[in-house]
Amino acid sequence: xxxxxxxxxxxxxxxxxxxxxxxxxxxxxxxxxxxxxxxxxxxxxxxxxxxxxxxxxxxxxxxxxxxxxxxxxxxxxxxxxxxxxxxxxxxxxxxxxxxxxxxxxxxxxxxxxxxxxxxxxxxxxxxxxxxxxxxxxxxxxxxxxxxxxxxxxxxxxxxxxxxxxxxxxxxxxxxxxxxxxxxxxxxxxxxxxxxxxxxxxxxxxxxxxxxxxxxxxxxxxxxxxxxxxxxxxxxxxxxxxxxxxxxxxxxxxxxxxxxxxxxxxxxxxxxxxxxxxxxxxxxxxxxxxxxxxxxxxxxxxxxxxxxxxxxxxxxxxxxxxxxxxxxxxxxxxxxxxxxxxxxxxxxxxxxxxxxxxxxxxxxxxxxxxxxxxxxxxxxxxxxxxxxxxxxxxxxxxxxxxxxxxxxxxxxxxxxxxxxxxxxxxxxxxxxxxxxxxxxxxxxxxxxxxxxxxxxxxxxxx
Amino acid sequence: xxxxxxxxxxxxxxxxxxxxxxxxxxxxxxxxxxxxxxxxxxxxxxxxxxxxxxxxxxxxxxxxxxxxxxxxxxxxxxxxxxxxxxxxxxxxxxxxxxxxxxxxxxxxxxxxxxxxxxxxxxxxxxxxxxxxxxxxxxxxxxxxxxxxxxxxxxxxxxxxxxxxxxxxxxxxxxxxxxxxxxxxxxxxxxxxxxxxxxxxxxxxxxxxxxxxxxxxxxxxxxxxxxxxxxxxxxxxxxxxxxxxxxxxxxxxxxxxxxxxxxxxxxxxxxxxxxxxxxxxxxxxxxxxxxxxxxxxxxxxxxxxxxxxxxxxxxxxxxxxxxxxxxxxxxxxxxxxxxxxxxxxxxxxxxxxxxxxxxxxxxxxxxxxxxxxxxxxxxxxxxxxxxxxxxxxxxxxxxxxxxxxxxxxxxxxxxxxxxxxxxxxxxxxxxxxxxxxxxxxxxxxxxxxxxxxxxxxxxxxxxxxxxxxxxxxxxxxxxxxxxxxxx
Numbered sequence: 001x002x003x004x005x006x007x008x009x010x011x012x013x014x015x016x017x018x019x020x021x022x023x024x025x026x027x028x029x030x031x032x033x034x035x036x037x038x039x040x041x042x043x044x045x046x047x048x049x050x051x052x053x054x055x056x057x058x059x060x061x062x063x064x065x066x067x068x069x070x071x072x073x074x075x076x077x078x079x080x081x082x083x084x085x086x087x088x089x090x091x092x093x094x095x096x097x098x099x100x101x102x103x104x105x106x107x108x109x110x111x112x113x114x115x116x117x118x119x120x121x122x123x124x125x126x127x128x129x130x131x132x133x134x135x136x137x138x139x140x141x142x143x144x145x146x147x148x149x150x151x152x153x154x155x156x157x158x159x160x161x162x163x164x165x166x167x168x169x170x171x172x173x174x175x176x177x178x179x180x181x182x183x184x185x186x187x188x189x190x191x192x193x194x195x196x197x198x199x200x201x202x203x204x205x206x207x208x209x210x211x212x213x214x215x216x217x218x219x220x221x222x223x224x225x226x227x228x229x230x231x232x233x234x235x236x237x238x239x240x241x242x243x244x245x246x247x248x249x250x251x252x253x254x255x256x257x258x259x260x261x262x263x264x265x266x267x268x269x270x271x272x273x274x275x276x277x278x279x280x281x282x283x284x285x286x287x288x289x290x291x292x293x294x295x296x297x298x299x300x301x302x303x304x305x306x307x308x309x310x311x312x313x314x315x316x317x318x319x320x321x322x323x324x325x326x327x328x329x330x331x332x333x334x335x336x337x338x339x340x341x342x343x344x345x346x347x348x349x350x351x352x353x354x355x356x357x358x359x360x361x362x363x364x365x366x367x368x369x370x371x372x373x374x375x376x377x378x379x380x381x382x383x384x385x386x387x388x389x390x391x392x393x394x395x396x397x398x399x400x401x402x403x404x405x406x407x408x409x410x411x412x413x414x415x416x417x418x419x420x421x422x423x424x425x426x427x428x429x430x431x432x433x434x435x436x437x438x439x440x441x442x443x444x445x446x447x448x449x450x451x452x453x454x455x456x457x458x459x460x461x
Numbered sequence: 462x463x464x465x466x467x468x469x470x471x472x473x474x475x476x477x478x479x480x481x482x483x484x485x486x487x488x489x490x491x492x493x494x495x496x497x498x499x500x501x502x503x504x505x506x507x508x509x510x511x512x513x514x515x516x517x518x519x520x521x522x523x524x525x526x527x528x529x530x531x532x533x534x535x536x537x538x539x540x541x542x543x544x545x546x547x548x549x550x551x552x553x554x555x556x557x558x559x560x561x562x563x564x565x566x567x568x569x570x571x572x573x574x575x576x577x578x579x580x581x582x583x584x585x586x587x588x589x590x591x592x593x594x595x596x597x598x599x600x601x602x603x604x605x606x607x608x609x610x611x612x613x614x615x616x617x618x619x620x621x622x623x624x625x626x627x628x629x630x631x632x633x634x635x636x637x638x639x640x641x642x643x644x645x646x647x648x649x650x651x652x653x654x655x656x657x658x659x660x661x662x663x664x665x666x667x668x669x670x671x672x673x674x675x676x677x678x679x680x681x682x683x684x685x686x687x688x689x690x691x692x693x694x695x696x697x698x699x700x701x702x703x704x705x706x707x708x709x710x711x712x713x714x715x716x717x718x719x720x721x722x723x724x725x726x727x728x729x730x731x732x733x734x735x736x737x738x739x740x741x742x743x744x745x746x747x748x749x750x751x752x753x754x755x756x757x758x759x760x761x762x763x764x765x766x767x768x769x770x771x772x773x774x775x776x777x778x779x780x781x782x783x784x785x786x787x788x789x790x791x792x793x794x795x796x797x798x799x800x801x802x803x804x805x806x807x808x809x810x811x812x813x814x815x816x817x818x819x820x821x822x823x824x825x826x827x828x829x830x831x832x833x834x835x836x837x838x839x840x841x842x843x844x845x846x847x848x849x850x851x852x853x854x855x856x857x858x859x860x861x862x863x864x865x866x867x868x869x870x871x872x873x874x875x876x877x878x879x880x881x882x883x884x885x886x887x888x889x890x891x892x893x894x895x896x897x898x899x900x901x902x903x904x905x906x907x908x909x910x911x912x913x914x915x916x917x918x919x920x921x922x923x924x925x926x927x928x929x930x931x932x933x934x935x936x937x938x939x940x941x942x943x944x945x946x947x
Contacts, residue, residue: 060632246942301783302768303924306544308537309513319766319823321924322816325933350946364945376881379859379904379933386935403842404851408899408936415940418883425887426940432901434934440825443508443843 084191090162092155092184092195094217094225099149099156102174150252152230153178155195164192167249167354180252181226182240188222189241195222231256235419236344236368242424243366247350251359255342255367255388316440324435325383327411328391337384340369341377343414364415365389371420386412386431403442407432501846508825508843510572510769512544549760550773551781556793558760558772560753569753569770574827574844575763576753583829583845587751595747627685756830757790757811758818765923766819787923790815807929808858808878808907816930817856817903826852835892836900853898854934855889856905857881864909890937899936906931 054063149170160169160177164187169177179187187193195217217225227234240250304315337343346362348354367385377385394409410430418425517533520526547565549558560566560576566585569575578585582604590602755763755770763770765783772781781789791805791812792798799805805812814837821828827841831853839850860866860875893900908929 058629060629061636062632243942247946248942302765304511304767306546306768308542309511310515311513312508315509315511315513315767316823316825319819321928322820322823323928323931324820325931371883374883376857376883376886378879379857379906380861382904382935383933404899407852408938410936420883426942427886427890428938428940430936432934432936434821434824434901435932438824439842440508443825
């Protein structure tokens with residue numbers, strides 16, 4: 001019920017008109033809220049279009065009426081009662097000590113494979129026999145992995161219901177879904193989850209049937225408990241919750257943890273590099289390269305000189321003396337990324353089919369930095385960050401044809417989320433090798449080639 | 462849109478100005494046909510100021526082609542083609558390189574877009590403009606075209622604003638009439654749009670949402686002028702502000718726009734030769750007062766890279782070879798210029814920026830200064846006359862070599878040189894987005910001072926020195942999550 005607006009967002013928009021408009025940048029004409037059909041029937045799932053706004057007040061009644069109508073529409077939308085049906089209520093229980101098997105009192109209910117020896121909620125249960133198969137979910141860190149959940153999880157849900165659990169949380173053997181702090185906080189903030197204090201924290205031991213003390217956790221308490229827990233800070237949470245609300249799916253990347261290594265992409269680098277083959281062709285190729293490379297420039301004289309030149313390509317080849325970085329070349333050793341500049345989230349578009357058990361390759365990789373504590377990354381930081389992402393050379397018909405698209409796409413890319421006290425600015429950085437695109441070769445005489453219509457003019461030359 | 466007209470307006474002054482100018486407006490002026498462009502493809506067909514002499518194609522199964530190849534070799538051997546070398550001189554006072562030779566100016570501009578006319582925006586076109594101003598020439602310089610385009614655009618905006626004001630006035634009038642009628646019939650509900658705004662909001666916006674096109678603006682202006690002409694006879698002596706709405710507010714008409722309303726006419730005057738007024742009886746023969754100014758990077762590229770520029774010193778006596786040009790430019794990359802006895806450091810601003818300039822030039826880009834856009838360089842594909850620059854380059858030095866982090870002082874110095882704030886970056890990035898260019902962050906890896914430089918002066922082998930810099934480009938742009946969700 002209350003989720004229908006979110007459902008509309010989760011659906012990929014088929015109307016390209018309002019993709020171009022950045023909703024957050026402008027004041028809105030709230031009369032569009034009158035068209036929100038989910039207020040009356042939840043079947044329709046596309047967002048309304050906005051009206052046009054006036055830039056200055058004018059004395060017409062017409063404008064005043066539009067304003068008041070707009071205001072009224074906003075009030076209508078806000079006044080719509082959001083109901084939480086008890087049937088849909090999801091209750092999570094806070095586990096301050098991290099993932100642990102259920103206590104004995106609860107165990108007999110679901111016990112089929114659980115050994116009996118964990119009677120007192122131990123931090124590190126000794127039974128490694130029943131390790132879940134998907135240990136790659138989180139980093140191999142501590143207790144939680146043996147149950148198949150990340151060690152930083154701090155809230156578990158015994159009755160996972162609703163669409164969120166398709167992308168959020170990790171189930172353990174006892175059919176409980178463990179939530180990471182940011183996931184729990186996000187769900188709590190939007191009213192989809194009710195977190196309860198555990199009995200161990202409150203001390204009121206009623207009939208200890210469950211670990212649930214029945215005392216709900218306030219939002220303030222949740223912020224206090226979860227932020228700063230397991231690497232979660234305010235910047236990362238702003239990015240997580242902001243993108244989540246837009247419909248993206250986010251999972252923690254290995255770089256989340258400061259000590260994890262993330263060299264998962266060197267293998268594919270090696271195979272993409274095509275070396276000169278052995279044999280006659282290779283010898284010939286090397287000979288030709290030697291011919292063209294043979295440095296003949298005088299020490300202080302002109303590189304090109306006044307001799308007879310056969311083509312501009314030759315001239316440009318003689319001019320190219322400054323080495324440039326080739327992103328496709330295999331690196332001998334990859335430098336470790338320095339902590340603020342590491343990929344902390346893998347981001348999936350709403351349209352990407354996502355399975356928790358087998359996440360597909362990420363659509364975007366995001367590093368989160370604090371704008372006030374860091375400066376623009378230096379080359380060392382930036383190149384280490386980019387090397388931690390997989391090689392993704394530009395491909396496609398359009399890319400092959402248009403040089404500037406190729407350059408903008410780059411060979412690797414990463415997204416920097418620069419957070420200044422809650423305001424997030426995203427920057428996409430692409431490793432584009434200008435040196436790999438010899439512009440002079442594309443500019444050569446093209447006989448009988450018709451030029452297209454003139455491009456639209458930008459402002460300024 | 463006239464977003465900029467948000468400043469408050471003093472109504473009475475604004476109204477009187479606008480009404481005066483309104484009465485001046487005549488029927489829509491037909492737009493003058495734009496003069497045909499010169500054949501840029503032909504004029505700018507050479508990418509560099511060097512002549513090439515391609516060999517005729519060699520076709521193995523055609524013996525005649527071999528003959529023609531041999532023949533061309535023979536002709537080059539007997540009469541080697543002459544390669545122009547263009548003179549320039551270095552002016553130490555302004556730290557810049559000047560070219561005054563007419564032929565050299567044309568050649569350097571037309572083959573590779575080097576330099577800038579000192580009296581022009583970029584292409585040295587002062588003489589042409591001056592001739593035109595004096596009525597000696599019929600062609601149009603690019604500056605004039607820009608001015609004309611701007612005045613046209615401004616006129617369009619004014620017409621649009623006027624059109625909107627007319628719409629508001631009409632609505633006010635209709636509302637007043639409806640109010641009178643309502644006073645008689647005491648039926649308010651029929652005209653209050655708030656009701657229909659709530660019930661069916663689509664209709665509420667309908668009259669407002671139509672876009673004002675140029676055609677509509679023209680029509681509106683035509684109607685307005687006719688209406689004014691009709692009223693003119695009757696209301697000649699009447700107070701012009703009398704017929705304005707009582708509220709006195711105008712829509713989208715800040716004082717700036719109001720004041721500019723008379724500008725179209727003055728702009729037209731600008732285009733007309735001012736020299737029409739009788740000046741001196743016999744004008745002295747027009748001399749080209751303009752010369753070409755090369756940036757230091759351009760001059761060094763032409764002198765060292767291509768060898769087609771001879772740079773002389775300020776007295777135009779001694780020729781400066783590339784080996785002495787480099788330290789000279791390095792000294793002049795600081796202000797005030799450094800002492801000549803100081804050896805240039807590897808991270809000298811000139812060396813770093815020249816490495817970037819040379820790199821992009823050697824790839825075939827036309828590289829020009831990007832100071833107007835807050836960046837170091839602009840990259841043009843083929844040249845500024847063909848298309849807008851697609852890339853804007855900022856240069857950031859990088860001190861990755863262990864040498865630079867050896868001592869504490871060195872590390873602090875490097876940190877200072879390579880550190881940039883996020884605010885600076887966003888500022889540059891937003892400006893580039895506004896002008897539809899992609900921001901390229903160009904990191905230049907600065908080498909440590911080399912062993913050879915310690916021995917025999919750092920500039921003994923320029924090629925060797927330059928090849929120790931290394932360049933890495935990264936394209937940066939804003940990522941808007943709203944747009945990549947599909």
